[in-house]
Amino acid sequence: MIGGVANDPVALVGHWGAVVMIGTGLLYVLVLLLISRRSPRIERPRHSGSSRAKDILVVILMPCLNEAEVIGASVGRLLDIPDDKLRILVIDDGSDDGTADVVRAIPDPRVSVMRRVPPRARLGKGEALNDALGHVRDIWGGDPGTDVVVGVVDADGRLEPQAIDEARWAFRNRRIGAVQFGVRINNRFSSLLARMQDMEFVIFTEVFQRGRRHLRSVGMGGNAQFARLDALSALGERPWTKSLTEDFDLGVRLNGTRWVNDFRPTAAVHQQGVTSLRRLLRQRTRWFQGNIQSLDLLGRAAREQRGLARADTTWQILTPYVLLAASLLMASFGITVAIVVSKAVLGHSQTWWWLLSAYLLAFGPGLVFGVLYWRIERSEGLGLLKSLCYAHLFVLYGLLPALFGWRALLREIVGRTGWAKTAREAEKSADGAESAVPAAELATRQEVPATRAAEAGAAGAAALPQDFRIPPALVRVDRLPPRFPRTVPPGIQRSPRPPTTSEHHEVAA
Structure with missing residues (x-):
């Protein structure tokens, strides 16, 4: 075999190419494995570069599309955290199943809902987050004495209760601009395929994310990511891109700023695995x-x-x-x-x-x-x-x-680049009873190419109930909590917004 390789230039190139590829991959994993076993220096902030954790306001963005059956429980789990500086903004991205009505019925002033309607709705998760971030700046970003941290949790996400405190503890260090927590699969006990996904996320966070803390190259995920409002503003008014992996893009671009991305293994978000x-x-x-x-x-x-x-x-x-x-x-x-x-x-x-x-x-x-x-x-x-x-x-x-x-x-x-929304699956509790998670396939388009935005808007409008009367060019934010003065962070040029048109604070998208 060796002689055959030596006499064949093509085989020789292929042989050594394979050796280099395998060797590089194994060395990379080995290095990350070794350095992931110790804590990075960034966990020990200098006193002059720290802030008080209790003064940090945490705003959770929860983008959702047709999640009426699970959104109430998801928001409820967050509200179980006794925290008067926690805010939850649910982004209803053009749902037609009453998702916004479920959120509005929650009797807690810490919760508000932003309704995106055609032609702005269903253009992708990044676009929904960008629109919501504008409202975060308007409502909570005007007090220079308060640090604002923006978190992203999916509609099926179960954030561990200590995650909010862990995020505040991390952001005491003024050098940290973003924090990513781990991801676990909550139905890993019921499916071998779900178990493999859980193992995949655990290995990724335990080896790669923890190792990258030392390299200053920690990536951001689409669930349980937290970032300073100032760090997001450093990327412009709309920091999330239209990419199918807007979270990966955000992490790469945040790593290029003066801020540092960090990963914390002390908390995780539990989400549903695909079976x-x-x-x-x-x-x-x-x-x-x-x-x-x-x-x-x-x-x-x-x-x-x-x-x-x-x-x-x-x-x-x-x-x-x-x-x-x-x-x-x-x-x-x-x-x-x-x-x-x-x-x-x-x-x-x-x-x-x-x-x-x-x-x-x-x-x-x-x-x-x-x-x-x-x-x-x-x-x-x-x-x-x-x-x-x-x-x-x-x-x-x-x-x-x-x-x-x-x-x-x-x-x-x-x-x-168009994609159908991944269906939820009925989860079973320990006694075998199914929880209230819809199992039906959701054929509604969540992300569409930019060139088909107008078609998506028209299709979304046709799917709305007949008594739905919000003007199509508006984003609606219901029941907002007390806000700070409306000043724009330095470096962000905002276009003028029209005056409020209703008691629910409707503003141009």
């Missing part, structure tokens, strides 16, 4: 396609970041292309194994020692991940042997990018 391979393929294809769209961030990372942060951010941006190349390597390995097995069946003598090295390369890191996962889940009754079995399945689960990666690339090439 259907078909829905998982659709979801992960969208994520992969969003990462492909982030290629234009390379120049920004090169200009605005330095040292290890720039190197790691470059690696993150190029990861989807590395995975696509790795899928070809995996296919080649599979073909080689099939040929060797076929020859052995036909009676040809074969050497099998290389299978041990192949096993260690493929499953070695997974076994380490299995031990890490066991250390976290053993309090929930997970045994070490079972966790190591999960580790083997996790390696096979990691081959799925070979499926949705190429699908995402094809969609990007042909210009398909």
Whole structure:
């Protein structure tokens, strides 16, 4: 085999290319694994660079579309936190199932709802967050003596109660501009596929996010991300992009500012995992396609970041292309194994020692991940042997990018960026009873291409009830809490807003 490689230039390039790819990947994981085991210096702020945690106002943005069956419980879990400096702004992105009515019925002045209507509605999560951020600036951003932190929690998110205090504790350090908490899958006990997703999130946060704290390249996720209002304003009036992965884009661009992104393993948000391979393929294809769209961030990372942060951010941006190349390597390995097995069946003598090295390369890191996962889940009754079995399945689960990666690339090439909202699934409690989470498939479009915005607006308007009479160019904010004076943070140029047109404070989008 070696001689054949030496005599064939193409095979030689392929051989050493594979060696470099595998070696680089293993070294990268090893380095992050080692540095993730210790705390970064940023956790110890200087006294002159800190602020009092109790003075930080936390505003939770909760974007939702047709979430009437779950939004009440989601908001209720946040309101169970006894905190008079916690505010919740639900962003109803053109729902037609009464989502806003459910929120308005909650008798707590800390909650308000912003209704986005066509043609502004259903243009993507980033656009909804940007519109909501404008109202945050108007209502809470005018007091220079109060630090304002903006959090994002999905409609099905279950934020652990200590997360708000942990966020305040992190933002005492004036250098920190954004904080990301971990993500757990709350239905991991009922589905093997959901268990793999939980393991995926745990390993990502325990190894990669914790390791990136030392490199100053922590990324932002779409759930349980918190950022200073000032840090978001440093990116302009509308910091979130129209990308399918607006959270990844935000994290990369925040890392290029004077602020520092941080990850805190002390709290997490629990969300629903996908238990259907078909829905998982659709979801992960969208994520992969969003990462492909982030290629234009390379120049920004090169200009605005330095040292290890720039190197790691470059690696993150190029990861989807590395995975696509790795899928070809995996296919080649599979073909080689099939040929060797076929020859052995036909009676040809074969050497099998290389299978041990192949096993260690493929499953070695997974076994380490299995031990890490066991250390976290053993309090929930997970045994070490079972966790190591999960580790083997996790390696096979990691081959799925070979499926949705190429699908995402094809969609990007042909210009398909519209996506159907991922369906909720009925969750079961410990006694087997189903909770009030809708299981029906939601065919409503949540994100559409910019060129089809007008069509989406018209379709959304047609789906509204006949007695719905909000002017189509308005965003409606109901029952707002007491506000600070309306001054705009430095560096943000706001266009003049028309005067209030109703008792609910309707303003132009």
